[in-house]
Structures are given as C-alpha cells and as structure tokens.
Amino acid sequence: MKRVSVITVNYNQPSVTEELLVSILSKNTYPELEIIVVDNGSAEDKTSHWRQQYPFVKFIRSEVNLGFAGGNNLGIRNATGDYLFLVNNDTEFTEKLVKTLVETLDTHPRVAVVSPKIRYFQQCDVIQYVGFTPMNMYTAQNASPGQFEKDTGQYDNLVQPTGFAHGAAMMIRKEAINKVGLMAENFFLYYEEMDWCERFKRAGYEIWVNTNALIYHKESVSVGQKSALKEYFMNRNRILFIRRNAPLPARLTFYLHFGLLVTPRNILNYLKNRQYGFTNWLLKGIWWNVAHSKNSTNVGYPLKAIK
Secondary structure (H helix, E strand, O other), rough: OOEEEEEEOOOHHHHHHHHHHHHHHHOOOOOOOOEEEEEEEOOOOOOOHHHHHHOOOEEEEEEEOOOOOOHHHHHOOOOOOOEEEEEOOEEEEEEEEEEEHHHHHOOOOEEEEEEEEEEEEOOOOOEEOOOOOOOEEEEEEEOOOOOOOEOOOOOOOOEOOOOOOOOOOOEHHHHHHHHHHHOOHOOOOOEEEHHHHHHHHHHOOOOEEEEEEEEEEOOOOOOOOOHHHHHHHHHHHHHHHHHHOOOHHHHHHHHHHHHHHHHHHHHHHHHOOOOOHHHHHHHHHHHHHHHOOOOOOOOOOOOOHHH
C-alpha cells in the first residue's frame, strides 16, 4: 500500500487550518497517511501549540512567507510519502477522497498528477472544478467546464486526462517530482501549478481528473475582491507562464495580444471602476517581465505588505 503525505500551507488562518485537520481525522479512511502543515511565516506562530494538540501531525515553520509554491515545496522536501496530496487549508475531505485518488495513480503509471472533483463548501451542490481545457498559448486563456453548475451527476465517473490539475487539491506521484523538480517559486502566487503541469507533460506524464473523488473548497462562488496583490501577480504571472512554456511564434503573438488588447482593456476597466492604483501594478507586472529573466527569484512585490 502506497504511503500518502497530505501537505497543506497555513498563512494567518489558524482556525481554518484546524478545521481541515478535524476534517481529515473524521472523514479519511485511508490508513497510510502522513499529515504535514507548513506555517508560512504567519504573524502568530502556533506550531508549538499545534504539536501538543495534534501530535500525529508534522508541523514545519518558515519564518518568512515563501508563497504558495515555496510553502508547498518546503512540505514536499519533508514528506515521506510515495504520493503527495497538496491541499489548500480551506478544504474539507470526504470519506473516499484519498483512496480514490491513490487508485488512479496506482492504475495509471503515466499519470503524474490527479485532482478530484471540487465543489464549493458554502454551496455544496455547486461545482468549482471537474477539469480544465488546455491553455491557448496565443492568448493565455483556458476554460473550466462545469464551473458554477449545480452538480446533478452530469460529470460523474470522469477518470481521464485534463488540461491542468487544480491547485486546491492535487495528488502527485513523488517519482514524477524527482524527475521534473519542485514548483517554480518565482511565481509566488497564481499560475505555479499550471506551469508545473506543463513541465510534467513535457517529461512524458499525463494530468488527470477523477470526479469519483470529491473535496469541498471554502472559496467563495462569487468573484473575490480585487487587490493590488492580485492584479500584480495575475498579470505578471500570466506573462511569465507564456515565457516559460509557449513556443516562440505563440509567445510573439501573445505579446501583441496582451499589449494591444489586454492592457488597454484592463486600464479602461480600472478607470471605469475608479481603481486608479491598479494601473500602476499592471504596468509593474509587465515591466518585471521586461527587466527579469524567466527564472528570476525577485518577485517584485513588497512581501511585507501581504496580509
């Protein structure tokens, strides 16, 4: 039986993380389980308290915020499992979740990553994820079929390749990580799991979804409030993703698309919504890609400002 390491990252959300741990304890039926919580530079260090409260969990503390990729990579380095199940700390397990995903990797050796069906926690019959379409490398756009639909079983029993895994819940074969390496930490937030999936595919692996496995995600169905941080990293990393993964003709077409269509459209929307400061962060995200290599570790954002 394969050993599974569940890895989650906490950043200033101790109660949410504790709810996840309770969920794993109460719902998981898979016996060979290691649980790792990475505290990613939270203002309050609760790891000492947690070690007493949850002695069966491995807690790792980083004194600085390493971002989504960096926090998960720290957990991966300390994991002993054959399969690593990366989950957001705001998720809730279901009974056969781990077992079903393990069976997928056991049965299909070319699969590097598999994600379950994801439903919204607050609207528990509404779908968030049942797979992604491939990325259009000319526009850096893809789709999430089924998102926001009521789950009436229309996507049941899908065990098949998909464009990308979902960063909120993805089980990865450790052997594949050893081959392609860890997530690229210079993304910091957004697009890092998509970049990882592209690297797995280039190494000959496949990315799958199994909708017979289910996890709930506490992310809101409504679009999250915009912020300078989100505008900066979403735009910066959209460009960075293309730089790292698209062939030259697609990259050149994308640069024209982003410069002549996306940038003016976004600026007009900022002005319309009186979000005047966002234009500066959009331009900073573009300039970062002009001034830095695609492997630069300088994220270009004041990390102390991230709450």
